[in-house]
Amino acid sequence: MVKAYEIAHRAMRFTCRFGGMLGIALGVIVTAAHADDAPFVKLAPVTAGASQLERVFFGKVVARATVDLAFQVSGQIVELSLDEGAAVSKGSALARMDLEPFELALEQAQANEDQARRTVERFEKLAGSSVAETNLEDARTTMTIADVALRDAQRNLEHATLVAPFDGIVASRLVPNFSTVTAGTPIVRLHDLSELRIEIDVPETLFQRAGQDPNVVFTAQFPASDRSFPLEVREYNAETAEIGQTYSITLGMPLPEDLIVLPGSSVEVTAVLQTGGQSLEVPTSAVVIGNDNETYVMVFGPTGASRGTVTRTPITIEPTNRGTAQVVEGLSDGQEIVVSGASALADGTAVRRFIGFGD
Structure with a gap:
């Protein structure tokens, strides 16, 4: 009985000692783990x-000028074969009316002018009498009127052909071929793309510095290209927009040779302001x-x-x-x-x- 009690007592003492040692060991492990918990x-x-401020604006491409071209005479169009979007050069024919009526009018005006000139020459040979002098003055007046009519007929014949006033792109045809139109009726809409223009709206603070401060630099980036193109300020709109208290600025750049950019296209404009310092x-x-x-x-x-x-x-x-x-x-x-x-x-x-x- 005593031996059994001693055996049990020794077992409890061993368990306590081992448990204490195990606790200390676990504490050391946990402490070490916590020490490495820092992420x-x-x-x-x-x-x-370099100190600089940047702003990005979304702009719209516009033509340098957009013109609705019209004949200055009335008549029937017989040639209008332009393709919309086609490039045209300055002086090239865009449309032509039936020229026969204008050619006949020119022939008649030429004949009238020739007749008036011969009449003047005849009366000049009879100069000296009062009757001849009076007739001579009337003949000279008639010749002047005939000369004006001749020049007017020549002008009408020239204006029966519609020509491009600048290099550009045909935006749209406004009437069909073989239409009979009166003078002033728009025939073709033409975009002047000798220089690309971009319109953006900017806040007042930037508007006051754009174009005057050399530290403000504008660049454009188009959706179809990763390149940036330098821009120059061309025009200002001195009136604010109805919403947002912004001003419209028109920027310009040469037309890219390897990139098709048409009026109405979207463009991202970056304005960089070098403020100086770091x-x-x-x-x-x-x-x-x-x-x-x-x-x-x-x-x-x-x-x-x-x-x-x-x-x-x-x-x-x-x-x-x-x-x-x-x-x-x-x-x-x-x-x-x-x-x-x-x-x-x-x-x-x-x-x-x-x-x-x-x-």
């Missing part, structure tokens, strides 16, 4: 660059918008070689078209920020610097 974060320094930029992936709509980043503060804590730091930014955000306020050059997963971190979280999978 890895990817960091990047805040960099300084600006700070951060990756857009580092910027977080909180539930309170506050924009912030997580700034890394080192506490060791590869460890540290993060601090939620509110910032004010301006977007750029380079995949970065320009920091107006809140950061300093050289600070390190979390560039990935910052939204999952809380203020004061302990973190470890992510160096690479091989380290």
